[in-house]
Amino acid sequence: MNNIIDLKNKDKAASSHTKKETLLEVINLKTHYPIKGGFFRRTISHVKAVDNVSFSVKKGETLGLVGESGCGKSTAGRTILKLLNPTAGKIMFDGEDITNLRGSKLRQRRKDFQMVFQDPYASLNPMQMVGDIITEPIHNYYPKKKSREIKQEVLELLNRVGLPDDAYYKYAHEFSGGQRQRIGIARALALKPKLIIADEPVSALDVSVQSQVLNLLNELQDDFDLTYLFIAHDLSVVKHMSDRIGIMYLGHIVEIADKHSIYKEPLHPYTQALISAVPEPDPKRKKQRIVLQGDVPSPENPPSGCPFHTRCPMAVDKCSTITPELKEVKPGHHAACILVD
Amino acid sequence: MKNMTDFPSQAPLLEVTGLETAFEIDGELYNAVDGVSFNVKPKQVLGVVGESGCGKSVMSLSIMQLLPKGIGKIRNGQITFNGQSLEKLDDKKMNKIRGKDIGMIFQEPMTSLNPVFTIGFQLAESLHNHFKLSKKEARGKVIELLDQVGISRPERVVDEYPHQLSGGMRQRVMIAMAIACKPKLLIADEPTTALDVTVQAQILELLQGLQETNDMAIILITHDLGVVAETCHEVLVMYAGEVVERADVVTLFENPKHPYTELLMRSIPRLDEEEEKLASIEGIVPSLKNMPRQGCKFVDRCPKAMEECRTITPRLSENLPGHEVRCLLYETSWNREGMSAK
Numbered sequence: 085m086n087n088i089i090d091l092k093n094k095d096k097a098a099s100s101h102t103k104k105e106t107l108l109e110v111i112n113l114k115t116h117y118p119i120k121g122g123f124f125r126r127t128i129s130h131v132k133a134v135d136n137v138s139f140s141v142k143k144g145e146t147l148g149l150v151g152e153s154g155c156g157k158s159t160a161g162r163t164i165l166k167l168l169n170p171t172a173g174k175i176m177f178d179g180e181d182i183t184n185l186r187g188s189k190l191r192q193r194r195k196d197f198q199m200v201f202q203d204p205y206a207s208l209n210p211m212q213m214v215g216d217i218i219t220e221p222i223h224n225y226y227p228k229k230k231s232r233e234i235k236q237e238v239l240e241l242l243n244r245v246g247l248p249d250d251a252y253y254k255y256a257h258e259f260s261g262g263q264r265q266r267i268g269i270a271r272a273l274a275l276k277p278k279l280i281i282a283d284e285p286v287s288a289l290d291v292s293v294q295s296q297v298l299n300l301l302n303e304l305q306d307d308f309d310l311t312y313l314f315i316a317h318d319l320s321v322v323k324h325m326s327d328r329i330g331i332m333y334l335g336h337i338v339e340i341a342d343k344h345s346i347y348k349e350p351l352h353p354y355t356q357a358l359i360s361a362v363p364e365p366d367p368k369r370k371k372q373r374i375v376l377q378g379d380v381p382s383p384e385n386p387p388s389g390c391p392f393h394t395r396c397p398m399a400v401d402k403c404s405t406i407t408p409e410l411k412e413v414k415p416g417h418h419a420a421c422i423l424v425d
Numbered sequence: 426m427k428n429m430t431d432f433p434s435q436a437p438l439l440e441v442t443g444l445e446t447a448f449e450i451d452g453e454l455y456n457a458v459d460g461v462s463f464n465v466k467p468k469q470v471l472g473v474v475g476e477s478g479c480g481k482s483v484m485s486l487s488i489m490q491l492l493p494k495g496i497g498k499i500r501n502g503q504i505t506f507n508g509q510s511l512e513k514l515d516d517k518k519m520n521k522i523r524g525k526d527i528g529m530i531f532q533e534p535m536t537s538l539n540p541v542f543t544i545g546f547q548l549a550e551s552l553h554n555h556f557k558l559s560k561k562e563a564r565g566k567v568i569e570l571l572d573q574v575g576i577s578r579p580e581r582v583v584d585e586y587p588h589q590l591s592g593g594m595r596q597r598v599m600i601a602m603a604i605a606c607k608p609k610l611l612i613a614d615e616p617t618t619a620l621d622v623t624v625q626a627q628i629l630e631l632l633q634g635l636q637e638t639n640d641m642a643i644i645l646i647t648h649d650l651g652v653v654a655e656t657c658h659e660v661l662v663m664y665a666g667e668v669v670e671r672a673d674v675v676t677l678f679e680n681p682k683h684p685y686t687e688l689l690m691r692s693i694p695r696l697d698e699e700e701e702k703l704a705s706i707e708g709i710v711p712s713l714k715n716m717p718r719q720g721c722k723f724v725d726r727c728p729k730a731m732e733e734c735r736t737i738t739p740r741l742s743e744n745l746p747g748h749e750v751r752c753l754l755y756e757t758s759w760n761r762e763g764m765s766a767k
Contacts, residue, residue: 152621153592260709290476291648295692295703302702317621324694324703347696361626362696363651367674371655375630376623378577379591 106176107311108164108279109140113173115156115163119384131384133159135335137173138410141279146305146312148326148343150319150358154380156335157315161281164313165199166190178278195225198272202284204264208256214267215252218242221274241270244307245300262293269300273308281313286321298325319362323347331355334383334391337410341417351419353398390421398423437464438642439488439610444502446480446487448713454500455713457483459666461502462741465610470636470643472657472674474650474689478710480666481646482532485612488644489529490519507609525555528603530596532615537599538587544571545583548602555606570601575631593624600631607639614646629656650693654678662686665710665722668741672748682750684729721753729754 114137116130133156141147149157162168164175166182175183182193201207208217218238222229235252242251245266256264265285272280282301286294298321304310314325322329323343330340331354339352350356357374364371376395381387387394393403402422410420444461447454458480465471473481486492487499490511504511506527511519523529531537539547548570549563558566564583571579574597587595596616603611613632617625633656636643645657653660653674660677662670662685670683681687691704708726716722720735727734734753741751 152623262709291650292476292689292692292706293709295694296705296707298694299703299705319622320694320696323696324700357623359696361622363625363629363649363655364697365650365654365678365690365693365695366697367654367678373626373630375626379593379624 104142104144106140107143107145107178108313109174109176110160110164111138111174111176113137113160113163113175114171115159115168116171129384132335132386133383134163134170135386137332137335137337139330139337139340141311141313143278143311144305144309145328146314146326148314148316148322148329149332150316150322150329151332152317152380154334154383155332156383157317157332158283160332161199161283161313161315165197165281166194167199195221195275196277197279197281198275198277200265200268200272200280200282200285203288204261204268205288207268208264210256212255213252214242214247214254214256214259217256217267218271218274221271225275238270238274241273244304245270245273246296260293261289262296265289265297266300269297269304273304276308277310279311279313281315283315284317285314287316287318294321301325319358331358334380334386336391336420337418338392338421339417339419340410341414341419345414345417351413351417351424352392352421353396353423354392355419357397435466438467438469438507439465439644440503440505441484441488442503442505444484444487444504445500446483446492446497447500448483448497450714455716456500457497457666457713458487461661461663461666461668463661463668463671465642465644467609467642468636468640469659470645470657472653472660473644473646473663474648474653474660475663476648476710478665478712479663481663482614483666484663485529485614485644485646488612489523489527490514490516491523521555524551524608525606526609528606528608528611530599530603530611530613530616532618535592535595535619538595540587543584543586544590544598548583548598548605551602551605566605567601570605571598573635574598574601574604575627576601593620593627596620596624596628597631600628600635604635604639604641608641610642610644611636612644612646615648616645617652618647618649625652632656650678650690662689665716667722667751668749669723669751670749671741676745676748680748682744682748682755683752684727684754685723688728721751 113134115134116132118127119129119131121128137160139147149160151157159168163170170183174181185193215238218241219234222234222237239249239252247263247266286297289297305312314322316322326343328340328342329346330337333354339355346355347359350359357376360372360374374397378395381394389404389406390408393399406422408420408422410418412418413424442462444458445456446458447456461484475481488504492498499512545564545567548567552558552563552566567583568579571582576582576594576597617628620628629652635641647653657674659673661668662683664685670686681690688704688706692706694703706726717724719738721739724730724734737753739751739753739756741749742756744750744755
C-alpha cells in the first residue's frame with residue numbers, strides 16, 4: 085500500500101530518481117566547430133566546444149549544466165536538440181538513438197523536446213501575434229486539428245503561464261521581459277514535450293521577475309510531467325532548479341553529482357573556486373574566496389592534459405600531461421581530477 | 426576591508442540633497458529620480474540597489490552631469506562635491522572634475538571602449554588632459570596602471586585594441602581608466618554584471634584593494650545583493666526613482682523593513698539555503714508616465730498595502746538611528762485613526 089502511495093506521490097527528491105527510467109542519455113558527445121581560413125577557406129583547425137561529454141537525465145528530473153561563458157554548455161544543449169550536428173558520440177532519447185536522425189523522422193521526434201531560449205527579446209517574432217506564435221507549432225504537427233480547438237488550447241496555455249486571454253491578440257513588443265519569457269515557455273509547452281532544454285532562461289531578467297519565472301518553471305514541471313535540462317551560468321539559480329548538477333569547463337564536464345553533494349563537498353578544484361566566487365547575500369559571513377587567475381583559455385587551442393591545469397591552484401606537474409577521466413568517486417558523484425580519489 | 430566602522434565625524438565627500446532628474450516625454454517632464462538625498466563619506470563604499478528602471482543609473486549620470494542634453498535635466502536639488510556645487514558648474518569646469526576627482530566605470534565593457542583606438546591611447550587621454558603629461562611619461566604611467574589592475578604583460582596590451590581583449594580584461598581597462606587620475610570618488614555602474622562569477626570575484630577583489638590603497642570612496646550601483654553584501658558599508662534601496670530604504674549593510678540584510686527590500690531579499694535563490702519557492706514581486710515597475718502621483722509608488726505590487734497607502738505619500742523617515750524607511754507601516758506621525766479599521 086505504501087508503495088502505491090509512493091509511486092503516486094511524484095516526489096522531486098533526488099533519492100527517487102535512481103529508480104526512474106532514463107529519458108536522455110548522452111554518450112561521449114563531441115561538437116567541434118571548424119575554423120576556416122587560408123586561400124580556399126579550408127578548415128584549418130577546430131573549436132572543441134563540446135568534447136567527450138557524457139551524462140544522462142532521468143524522467144521527471146532536472147539536470148543543471150553550469151559553467152562560465154565559452155564552456156560549451158549552450159552548444160551541448162543545441163546539439164542534443166539536433167540544432168547542431170554532433171561531430172562524434174551518441175544521443176539516446178527515450179530509448180531511441182537520435183544521433184543520426186534526419187528529415188521527417190527527426191521532425192516527428194522533435195515535438196518531444198523543445199527549447200526555451202535566453203533572450204526573450206530576440207526569440208519571438210515581432211511581426212506575429214502572440215497567439216500565432218504559439219499556434220504555429222501545433223498547426224505544424226497537427227494540420228488537421230480544427231482551428232477552434234487549437235485556439236482553445238493556446239488560450240489555456242497562456243492562462244497556465246500567467247498571461248490573460250487578450251495576450252492572444254497582442255504582439256511581443258507589448259510585453260515586458262518576464263512576460264515575453266512566459267510566452268516563450270508557452271510556445272515550448274504547446275506540443276506537450278517530454279524534455280525541455282532551457283538555455284539561460286532567466287539571465288536577461290531582473291531579480292524580482294527572475295523568481296516569478298523560476299517558480300513558474302517549477303510548477304509546470306509537476307503539472308506537465310516535464311524533464312528539464314537547465315543551462316545557466318548562475319550557480320545559485322541552477323542549484324535552486326536542479327536535482328543534479330554538471331559543472332562544465334572548456335567543453336568537458338569536470339564534475340557531476342546531486343546538488344547537495346556539489347555544494348557541500350565539491351571535489352573538483354574548479355567547482356570549489358566557482359562556488360567560492362558566488363557572492364552570498366550575507367554581510368556577516370567571511371568567505372574564503374578562491375580567486376582564479378587569468379581567463380578561460382581559448383577552446384580552439386585548449387591546454388594539454390587537464391583543461392583546468394593552467395588556472396588550477398592545486399595543479400601538479402602531472403596535470404599538464406594526463407587527461408583526467410570522469411570517475412565515480414562516491415556513489416553518484418563523478419569528478420574528473422587526478423588529485424581526487 | 427568591510428569593517429563596520431562608521432564614518433561619523435568626517436565631512437561628506439559628496440552630498441546629494443533633494444535631487445530630481447526629469448525626462449521629457451511628449452512635452453511633459455517626468456521625474457526619473459525623484460527627490461533623492463544621500464551622503465558619501467571619504468573611503469566609504471555606498472551600494473545602490475534596485476530593479477532596472479528604478480533610476481539608479483540616471484542618478485549617477487546626474488552626479489556626473491552626463492545626462493543626454495535636451496532630453497534629461499536636473500530640475501531640483503543640490504549636488505555638492507568637496508564643497509563645490511556640481512549642478513552649477515559649466516562644462517569646462519565640470520570637465521576638470523570629471524575623470525580627475527570623480528571616476529566612472531560604465532556598465533558595458535564591450536561598448537564603452539572606442540574600437541578604433543589602442544588601449545594605451547584611450548588611457549593616456551585623461552592623463553594628458555588633467556596632468557599635461559608628455560607622451561612618453563603617459564605611456565609609462567599607462568603601463569603602470571594596467572599592471573595595477575592586474576593585466577598580465579601590460580607592455581603588450583597597451584598597444585592592443587579593445588577587440589583583442591576578453592570581457593574581464595576590458596572591464597579592467599575601464600577600471601584603469603577610471604582610476605587613472607586617482608579620483609576621490611569612483612562611481613561604478615554595474616561593474617560586474619556582464620562578467621562570469623570567477624572574473625567578477627577578481628574585479629571585486631581589485632576594487633576593494635584600490636579603495637584601500639587609493640583612499641577612494643565608491644558608489645557601487647548594482648542589482649546583485651550578493652555583491653552588495655560583500656563589498657558595501659551602506660546601502661540605498663531605490664524604487665521608482667526614490668530611496669525607499671537606507672541603512673548600513675548589516676542592518677539592512679538582518680532587518681529589512683520596507684516590503685520591497687524584504688521581497689527583493691527573499692526572491693534570490695541562495696547557495697547556502699534550501700527554499701521550495703522563491704518570493705516574487707508581482708507586476709513590474711510602473712513606467713514614468715503611469716507612475717502614481719499620490720500615495721506610495723510601490724502600492725500596486727506591495728503585499729502589505731493598506732487603503733491609506735494610495736492616498737498618503739510616505740516620507741523617508743528614520744525608523745532607528747541610521748536606518749531610514751519610506752513606508753507608512755513605520756511612520757508614526759501620520760494619522761493613526763485610519764489604522765483601526767485594519
